[in-house]
Amino acid sequence: MLKMENTSRPLDTLNAARHKSVMVDLKNGLRYVGKLKAFDIHINVVLDDAEEHKDGQALRKLGTVFIRGDTITILSPA
Amino acid sequence: MLKMENTSRPLDTLNAARHKSVMVDLKNGLRYVGKLKAFDIHINVVLDDAEEHKDGQALRKLGTVFIRGDTITILSPA
Amino acid sequence: MLKMENTSRPLDTLNAARHKSVMVDLKNGLRYVGKLKAFDIHINVVLDDAEEHKDGQALRKLGTVFIRGDTITILSPA
Amino acid sequence: MLKMENTSRPLDTLNAARHKSVMVDLKNGLRYVGKLKAFDIHINVVLDDAEEHKDGQALRKLGTVFIRGDTITILSPA
Amino acid sequence: MLKMENTSRPLDTLNAARHKSVMVDLKNGLRYVGKLKAFDIHINVVLDDAEEHKDGQALRKLGTVFIRGDTITILSPA
Amino acid sequence: MLKMENTSRPLDTLNAARHKSVMVDLKNGLRYVGKLKAFDIHINVVLDDAEEHKDGQALRKLGTVFIRGDTITILSPA
Amino acid sequence: MLKMENTSRPLDTLNAARHKSVMVDLKNGLRYVGKLKAFDIHINVVLDDAEEHKDGQALRKLGTVFIRGDTITILSPA
Numbered sequence: 001m002l003k004m005e006n007t008s009r010p011l012d013t014l015n016a017a018r019h020k021s022v023m024v025d026l027k028n029g030l031r032y033v034g035k036l037k038a039f040d041i042h043i044n045v046v047l048d049d050a051e052e053h054k055d056g057q058a059l060r061k062l063g064t065v066f067i068r069g070d071t072i073t074i075l076s077p078a
Numbered sequence: 079m080l081k082m083e084n085t086s087r088p089l090d091t092l093n094a095a096r097h098k099s100v101m102v103d104l105k106n107g108l109r110y111v112g113k114l115k116a117f118d119i120h121i122n123v124v125l126d127d128a129e130e131h132k133d134g135q136a137l138r139k140l141g142t143v144f145i146r147g148d149t150i151t152i153l154s155p156a
Numbered sequence: 157m158l159k160m161e162n163t164s165r166p167l168d169t170l171n172a173a174r175h176k177s178v179m180v181d182l183k184n185g186l187r188y189v190g191k192l193k194a195f196d197i198h199i200n201v202v203l204d205d206a207e208e209h210k211d212g213q214a215l216r217k218l219g220t221v222f223i224r225g226d227t228i229t230i231l232s233p234a
Numbered sequence: 235m236l237k238m239e240n241t242s243r244p245l246d247t248l249n250a251a252r253h254k255s256v257m258v259d260l261k262n263g264l265r266y267v268g269k270l271k272a273f274d275i276h277i278n279v280v281l282d283d284a285e286e287h288k289d290g291q292a293l294r295k296l297g298t299v300f301i302r303g304d305t306i307t308i309l310s311p312a
Numbered sequence: 313m314l315k316m317e318n319t320s321r322p323l324d325t326l327n328a329a330r331h332k333s334v335m336v337d338l339k340n341g342l343r344y345v346g347k348l349k350a351f352d353i354h355i356n357v358v359l360d361d362a363e364e365h366k367d368g369q370a371l372r373k374l375g376t377v378f379i380r381g382d383t384i385t386i387l388s389p390a
Numbered sequence: 391m392l393k394m395e396n397t398s399r400p401l402d403t404l405n406a407a408r409h410k411s412v413m414v415d416l417k418n419g420l421r422y423v424g425k426l427k428a429f430d431i432h433i434n435v436v437l438d439d440a441e442e443h444k445d446g447q448a449l450r451k452l453g454t455v456f457i458r459g460d461t462i463t464i465l466s467p468a
Numbered sequence: 469m470l471k472m473e474n475t476s477r478p479l480d481t482l483n484a485a486r487h488k489s490v491m492v493d494l495k496n497g498l499r500y501v502g503k504l505k506a507f508d509i510h511i512n513v514v515l516d517d518a519e520e521h522k523d524g525q526a527l528r529k530l531g532t533v534f535i536r537g538d539t540i541t542i543l544s545p546a
Contacts, residue, residue, distance in 0.1 A: 010512040013534050044088040065154040076533040122166040143232040144169050200244040221310040222247050278322040299388040300325050356400040377466040434478040455544040456481050
């Protein structure tokens, strides 16, 4: 396998975002914004204080939300 | 692998929701609301006292329902 | 892994439904109603005395039907 | 794992159908009717003396046909 | 696992078709007709002297073509 | 497993095309034409001097392009 | 397996692009342009100083973005 620098793995980026505000975009066009509480290698993600958005509008507050990894397109600081 | 705190794995969040009321949204736009009875690492989920919803309307009562994990987008406290 | 109570795994719910009447909804909108004869860890399912339904109408009687797991959304007592 | 009776695995049902006439429905709406010659754990299937059907009409005779498992929704005695 | 006769595995059918003319239908509606040169357990397939067809019309000649297995629905003698 | 002749594996065909001009068709209808630089068992592919085509028209020049395997339908000499 | 030259693996191409500007096209039609910070064998990718584009227009600046590999079609130097 390739030698990689320790700080350059994608999951390190998720780890650095823990406890911070992130947005998660799904394949179905919905977006979830909240504090990143947990993730795993499948990119299953848990957000706290989450809101669901569509087309730039907040639809509803969700509290804690578990998002299945295979439905995610991108994750980025909010 | 990354060192993670024990309480920050996504499945811990599901475990904490056991026996509580949750909603589960599917890729096909349907929502199931019920008491979380069981789940596994594929995020296959079983709800008790479940109702099926579409566009915010309750469609039918289902009693117990097994939901295949790969059809789920999110799971959240109801 | 998480410690789970023995009776709280999703496949236990399927096992308890064996020989009983269930409905199985597919991603393509079809529903199969019959007696649960067999299933496996992929959620491949076999029903006996099965009927195919669409939009609430029975379309045809199928006798025994093998349903490939990855096409299933939910399974519930009929 | 669950203890299961030997005769209640889904692949047993396929095995019992070997050399018999079956219909196989695909995700794309096509149906193949023929004699079940072979299958494997991926549910890849081979039919002999097969016909392709769409919307209840026979489209063409195919002789032997190999069907990739992940494209199948159901398989049932014809 | 099930005891199966040696000649009844799906890949045996592909092996018997080697060097013969076959048609391969894809999920996107295209069909490739050519001489079966190679295949593997993922059902990746290579055809020689291949032609691409759509709606029953030959679109173009391709010479050798590699077809990714997960895009295939059926394979049958041409 | 099946005994296969050494020269009849699909990846051998890709290997023979290395450093030659190929076209790669994707599930989304785009085509990439370029010199095959690299591939792996997932059919991830790298082309050099690549051009993107749609409906027979060149859209843009890309230089080197990495194409994710699961998005590919076919690969053929250009 | 095939003998391959060391410099001809697809991931080597990604490694050579590290810290350089790349564009990443997704299955949903969105494009992300930024500096390649990290990737892994699933082709999960992290970009720094990223912008989201649609139909050739920049939609928004994202800073750091994690892109799930299975949603990617191509990656190319920007």
